[in-house]
Amino acid sequence: MTKNYKILAKFIKDMSSETPDAETYMYVKDNIGRYQLGIDINSRAIKSRLIEINTSIKFHDKEQNVKKSIFEFVHTSIVQIDENLKDKKILEKIVLVDVQKDIYENIEKTLINLLHNSGYPWFNNLFKIINLLLKNCLT
Numbered sequence: 001m002t003k004n005y006k007i008l009a010k011f012i013k014d015m016s017s018e019t020p021d022a023e024t025y026m027y028v029k030d031n032i033g034r035y036q037l038g039i040d041i042n043s044r045a046i047k048s049r050l051i052e053i054n055t056s057i058k059f060h061d062k063e064q065n066v067k068k069s070i071f072e073f074v075h076t077s078i079v080q081i082d083e084n085l086k087d088k089k090i091l092e093k094i095v096l097v098d099v100q101k102d103i104y105e106n107i108e109k110t111l112i113n114l115l116h117n118s119g120y121p122w123f124n125n126l127f128k129i130i131n132l133l134l135k136n137c138l139t
Contacts, residue, residue, distance in 0.1 A: 004082035005094050010103055012110060015073040017118040025119060027067040032120065035061050043095045053077045053099055057111055071114050075107055
């Protein structure tokens with residue numbers, strides 16, 4: 001089956017890692033296993049046959065803890081849709097499934113690097129879990 005779209009560009013639109021202080025860092029280091037991964041996908045038409053797809057990733061503690069860190073980023077893809085494509089269901093699948101599969105590796109590397117560069121380099125097992133979570137969410 002041939003693709004009826006082409007990814008013209010992909011980039012990180014926004015990225016943030018927030019750990020307010022050293023005490024919070026130490027607390028998060030011991031409790032990061034409770035953190036949850038959130039994924040939000042939205043899109044908008046840029047012009048005829050061009051779509052901006054924003055995949056937002058947020059790794060955070062959903063509990064009401066005072067000490068917590070937030071790790072988040074927005075991965076943007078600029079996608080050109082085949083001019084013969086008219087079916088909105090197929091377009092929806094392209095945005096929510098096909099492009100997400102294509103950018104998965106970028107998202108995984110970005111999240112791992114964000115955590116690593118935020119002072120959490122020893123989470124090899126956690127990265128395996130995140131990898132499984134991302135694959136399950138994006139497939």
